[in-house]
Amino acid sequence: MPVPAPAPAVPTRSERLDRLPFSRRHGRLVVGSGLGWALDAMDVGLISFVIAALRVQWELSPGQMSWIASVGFVGMALGASLGGLLADRVGRRQVFALTLLVYGLATGASALAWSVGSLMALRFVVGLGLGAELPVASTLVSEFAPARIRGRLVVLLEAFWAVGWILAAVIGYLVVQSGDDGWRWGLAIGAVPALYAIVVRRGLPESVRFLERAGRGAEAERVVREFEASAGVASPPGDPTASPGSGARGPAAPAAGPGALWSRTMRRRTLAAWVVWFGVNFAYYGAFIWLPSLLVEQGYSLVQSFGYTLVITLAQLPGYAVAALLIEVWGRRATLASFLVGSAGAAALFGAADSTTAVLVAGMLLSFFNLGAWGALYAVTPEIYPTALRGTGSGWAAGFGRIASILAPLAVPPLLVAGGQALTFGAFAAAFVVSAVAALGLPELRGRALPEDVVAPT
Secondary structure, X not given: OOOXXXXXXXXXXXXXXXXXXOOHHHHHHHHHHHHHHHHHHHHHHXXXXXXXXXXXXXXXXXXXXXXXXXXXXXXXXXXXXXXXXXXXXXXXXXXXXXXXXXXXXXXXXXXXXXXXXXXXXXXXXXXXXHHHHHHHHHHHHHHHOOHHHHHHXXXXXXXXXXXXXXXXXXXXXXXXXXOOOHHHHHHHHOOHHHHHHHXXXXXXXXXXXXXXXXXXXXXXXXXXHHHHHHOOOOXXXXXXXXXXXXXXXXXXXXXXXXXXXXXXXXXXXXXXXXXXXXXXXXXXXXXXXXXXXXXXXXXXXXXXXXXXXXXXXXXXXXXXXXXXHHOOOOOHXXXXXXXXXXXXXXXXXXXXXXXXXXXXXXXXXXXXXXXXXXXXXXXXXXXXXXXXXXXXXXXXXXXXXXXXXXXHHHHHHHHHHHHHHHHHHHHHHHHHHHHHHHHOOOOOOOOOOOOOOOOOOO
């Protein structure tokens, strides 16, 4: 008697999402999340222009300038860690909307600051929201993106950072330096994310992987079918993943805690990710938060400084574009390491720049390579962790990196005193080199499904 052929395995909801072609629904998700990301970048970028303006208006010392910049990163370190934990417990979309509301309202309130102390207190609250938003947004997009283009979509999401920083440069150039109250109007514009939080809460879907782990199978199935309909792919009849033996997961396990990041299977990738995040944050924020002020110190006027910063910032966009192309061709590790090495070379050139042309060229190269590296880093971080740990892993890596963003603005004044611009940017170049070496320790998951409850091999 012939043995009947086994029934074909029924794909899980995650597998159905992985097999979809790119559709309008994917585009809406990337743009919807990206707008939040751009508003985040706009806020981070604005403070560098505000500090440069207040340096003159409030006669700030270098120490006060450093602390105004750094206190926001203290909030971001805490926000990233707490936001990642919350995202694994209450949902990606909920936390995303909440963070936009928090930092939008706090940024608007910063426009009313009456002293250095009040501005620092409000910047801390702003940082809480900003820090939590970024890893949560990248996790949400990563969990919806088809496997073959997942890295590219997350890099495109990260490219919205350049849009936001360019907006900040435009606001700095046109608004912040327009008068004594220009910085207040600039920060008032930064309250827009509070309004956008309503759009996020109502318009973006919740992660299917999170919904399944929360036992909300019917809602997860509805979201998958919406994406299938948008892509023109027929959904299977009924809910096939609800039947025994269909490949559906069993009862959801509780979300893992931070300790799981250092388990035997996780510790190598966690260590590599944390080193990369630390080095990139130190070099990026040390350079770009101080850039307008450094140009003023070199003798350029406030208007010239803001204009040159805008030109340098524009080079971020092609950096993201090239990284988005290469990340699915070279892979995550090679793309990230290559852009970090390019960032190191550009930082060294900036340290040696002694003319306006040299400053602009070196600054644009630094923007190009550094922001391409950021795109690759945000692409690789969520996918190295399983679903129960993805938000926590992304958030804690970002949170650890924010420690460097706290230290970097504080380190710039003594570095400038000790060795000028050459030593300062030499330190940034060294941080990029260390990060490039650490990037080689990350697992390569190009074209592969996201790990679920079983960790993918390195």
